[in-house]
Each structure stands twice: as structure tokens, then as C-alpha cells.
Amino acid sequence: MSYYDPLVDTPYLFLEFARLAERRNRDEAVWAWISHYGLPGLHRNERYPRRHHLDSAAPRRTTAAGVGPARPWLPSTKKWTGPTGP
């Protein structure tokens, strides 16, 4: 098993992760990414509020491919407290 510090050793990891969506063979790319960097740390009991998980009738968030709500430019109905919020 090897260890790495993502903030120091892989400064472009976010970009690499985000670009997985654009890879031609996405599944293969995802598995290669996971075997190289590990899992991102998601777990079942997370508090992370995904709207469509809380409300099955709510529209899925839009994606770069354009799949999602009809009016993606409208502000989210979620309350955003901003970076200095509680």
C-alpha cells in the first residue's frame, strides 16, 4: 500500500477527477483513477445534502452535458449561507 498527500503530491487532482466525465471510456477511466488514488471517502450515513436524495420528486442537478432541470441558470432553492456563514 502506498500513501500520498493529495494537497502536496497531486495538486491537479480535482481537475483530473472532474475530467473523468469527459473520458471516452469513462468506466475504465474511473476504475483506473480509483486504483491509483483511492476512494473519495463517500459513505452511506453522510449528512451531505443531495436534494434529489432527500426529495425524489426534485429535479436532478444539471450536468455539463445539459441533463437536468429546464432552467439551470436559476439560483438553487437551497439556502446558501456563503463562505462566511455558520
Place this chain on the structure above:
Amino acid sequence: MVAFDEEVDRANRALTCYEAALSKDREKLEEFWNIRGPSSNAREGRAYFRLTAGIIGGTYTDALVHVATRQALCDAWEVMSEYCYPYLTHRSPAGRAPLYEKLAPELLMPSVRPRNLLGAMYTQFYWLLASGGI
């Protein structure tokens, strides 16, 4: 894997949105918001941005940039608020490891710490956003 794919899509959208905002390119931004063309949805979208331009006192393109920047911020903050936490670190003028450095109040500086790998990646995105596109 579904959750992983959702996170990839979310990250891709946040990054594409930020890149579109950085470009300040009207065409690219309209494409991102899917408001090009004669459809009623596209016309409604363009009307929304014209209205926003009036509210922020800018041009139509300023409004496209404004909303894209707001969306990128919102996407980043949604993840960071869960997977990162505020932290005070200290500036080391000598560049030595903090353990071997003398602490002093004037050397403290704000920072964030990730709770997991996803938080670490969004910390990188946070740095990108905070750099102002430089």
C-alpha cells in the same frame, strides 16, 4: 459507483461553469446555460440574464459571468461545508515544519483542512477559485 459518478458529474459541471465564467465568452456561457437558439426555454433564459444584467448594473455578458460565478461558488461550497473544516495554521518565515517553528499570534493564518479525499479535491478547487483565475 453511482455516488462516485454523481461526484464526477458535479465536479465536471463546477469546473466547466468556472471555466466559462473565466472566459467571459458570451457564446461559451450561453452554451453552458443551454440558452442558444430559438426555443422558448432559450428565450426565457436570455430574458432572465437581461433582467439580471439590469439588477447588477452590468451588461448581458456580465450577467452570464455573474450567474456562472455564483453557481461555481455554490457547487464548491456545498461540498466543502460538509467535507472540510476551518483551520488556523501558522506562517513559517523560515519554511520549517510548524513543530520546529516558534509560534506567535501574528504568524497565524486562516486555512481549511479536508476530512476525506473529496474534501481535499474541493480544497484544490477552492484555491483555484480564491486565486481569482490567475
